[in-house]
Amino acid sequence: MTLKTSTIQDVARAAGVSTATVSRTLSNPDIVSELTKFRVYEAVKLTGYRINRAARNLRTQRAHSVLVLLPDLANPFFSSILEGISRHLSSKGYSMLIASTKQVHGSGERLIDYLDDARADGMIILDGGLDADVVESLENNPKTKLILFACEWVEGKDFPSVRSENGNGTHAAVNHLYSLGHRKIAHVTGPKGNVLAHARKDAFIAEVGALKLELKSEWVIIGDFSLAAGCEAAKVWIALDDRPTAVFCASDQLALGFIAELSRHHFKVPYDVSVMGFDDIDFAEQFIPSLTSIRQDRLLLGETAASMLMERIESPDGTSQHHAAVVPVSLIIRESTAPPR
Amino acid sequence: MTLKTSTIQDVARAAGVSTATVSRTLSNPDIVSELTKFRVYEAVKLTGYRINRAARNLRTQRAHSVLVLLPDLANPFFSSILEGISRHLSSKGYSMLIASTKQVHGSGERLIDYLDDARADGMIILDGGLDADVVESLENNPKTKLILFACEWVEGKDFPSVRSENGNGTHAAVNHLYSLGHRKIAHVTGPKGNVLAHARKDAFIAEVGALKLELKSEWVIIGDFSLAAGCEAAKVWIALDDRPTAVFCASDQLALGFIAELSRHHFKVPYDVSVMGFDDIDFAEQFIPSLTSIRQDRLLLGETAASMLMERIESPDGTSQHHAAVVPVSLIIRESTAPPR
DNA sequence: TGCTCAAGTGTAATCGTTTACATAAACACT
DNA sequence: AGTGTTTATGTAAACGATTACACTTGAGCA
Secondary structure, eight states: SSSSSOOHHHHHHTTTHHHHHHHHHOEEEEESOHHHHHHHHHHHHHHHHOOHHHHHHHHTOOOOOEEEEOTTOOGGGGGHHHHHHHHHHTTTOOOEEEEEEHHHTTTTTOHHHHHHSOSSSEEEOOOTTTHHHEEEHHHSTGGGGGEEEESSSOOOOOOEEEEEEEEHHOOOOHHHHTTOOOOEEEOOOOOTTOOHHHHHHHHHHHHHTTOOOOOOOGEEOOSSSSHHHHHHHHHHHHOSOOOEEEESSSSSHHHHHHHHHHHHTTTEEEEEEEEOOOBHHHHHSSSOOBBBBBOOOOOOOHHHHHHHHHHHHSSTTTSSOOOOEEOOOOEOOOOOOOOOO | SSSSOOOOHHHHHHHHHHHHHHHHHOGGGGGSSSHHHHHHHHHHHTTOOOHHHHHHHHHHHOOOOOEEESSOTOGGGGGGHHHHHHHHHHHTTTTEEEEEHHHHHHHTOOTTTTHTTTSOSEEOOSEEEHHOHHEEEEEEEEEEGEEEEEEEETOOOOEEEEOOOOOHHHHHHHHHHHHOOOOEEEEEEETOOOHHHHHHHHHHHHHHHHHHHHGGGGEEOOSSHHHOOOHHHHHHHHHHOOSSEEEEEHHHHHHHHHHHHHHHTOOOTTOEEEEEEEEOOHHHHHSSSOEEEEEHHHHHHHHHHHHHHHHHHHHHOOOOOOOOOEEOOOOOTTTOOOOOO
């Protein structure tokens, strides 16, 4: 075990060739003769050579890594997306850097620094709720082409993005409830200002309109995607004079909180009211009752995001690049929805 | 918006000083005169200079980043730990690289490469279930001092580590059930071969022995930390002739699956049986019934791990380093436990 | 005055790669 | 033989920072 790791010079010496040849053998073997290749490989084995990435990164002007930005690291919703991103990146020899927008902001760092200081070649942002000035700084940077939004996006801005079919999902949800016989359907929304919340709410209202269903304004309950907001929404529902027979929640967490709170007040799902969510998180299946939901393919979403970004990183002049991708969702029917009483 | 980012040379020129002075101003301002400092800062502003990390990393022989290895990226259990790690790292100007042991292994890469090729200065491993040959390669590397296990660890090996008080937690759990009046207590374990599962099981058996409680061998049910295993364990419990009145599960997911399955068979928790978990994940509070559990402070665990590792990275010769840390746990009493009928 | 010392700055080597350019050998063709 | 082309390799200049060392001042002091 040598303490000093060996360099390309050591390999060159051991193989009796120049460093250029070693480098070529390792990164572009086709242009090197068989005999030389053999010698170099042997020398690599002998010396235990590992390429020094810092040196390569400096010389190639590439960090060989991508930054993923989450609104909040502690939110389990993102873990599968990360898995998808990571899979694609590591298959291309790239590493995945992670940070939370909150934290970066709090520490006085600027997001764009990651690109400007050559720490990352591109970034995937999973947070549509960035401050306007931050978004502007991202837009005006020369490397703005290397920024991609996944899952969420920024309304009115033209960043490349990958998202789930929020409209189609909402369509499927409302129609599922409709076809069960529900005619009075409520909606619990995500947080005000969140693009997903708005997209789903708008789609909900459009869909209910298309089916010519009654929709009282108090049947659209403002929430924030969390369990706690689901509990609050349940209290609101309970207090209604004219209660909808079905509730479509903008997230599974909302739906689970909703059901939990109802249960504390001795309402039974789906007997007293049908409830469904959006996302199909792991717990949706195990909850009692198990939750009808719209499944987002978070793994695919992550993989798509990574592959779109890699395409941009590797094609220098942005020719024929995909600008937006939409990942399909599917309706998963479980126990929490049933025909109205 | 210049396309080419400016270098330290540009700043030096703009400030009318040498690159050495610019570098000193930025990294060691105390030794530079006030006037020069002012000039350099102005020049930095003027040029929009951002340090190039690749160049610095090469010159300083530091990656200024740490690798965190998870067994499985899609497991939400780890997200708070990551948050804790990330907080500490970014406060020190370090970045967080993430990979999953599965994936690294699958791609034919070796874990130790991250250290050997200067991609990371150290690593935090959250997976005690590495293959023996992988562990050996980590042990025999000259940089082995820069590897730290968090949460889980490898039995019989002497890597630095941070973990929760698994013994104390188990003690608190069993005594909570005992003090409610339970005398027949079952345990659903984590997966065979997992260090946490073993630690908790051993502590459970010891504790039950200390209280001189009866313990039939079929009251220790082998699980694997998952919701699904919890369901299976419930079926086993139902089939017992002599059913324990309380069940201590080695994870919250197990406990929730256990309760869900019982409910499908019309058993009521805590009326028919008390159930508790370990971890205190977010859902524990919202589940119906809400779950009594042992809370692990995952944020603190992450922060502690990061700070121990940073200490090792920054002290070159390993003087007076902490080798192991234990993070306290606490008993959170909720609805899923009650006196036996 | 002459000497020492400290403070502040500049010069240039260095980190370990990649790659443009030069060179040399081998081959094909007239 | 002379020429052009291809293939394989070497030489050396980058990439953009940090830092050991040398140098220039001016102050302090006998």
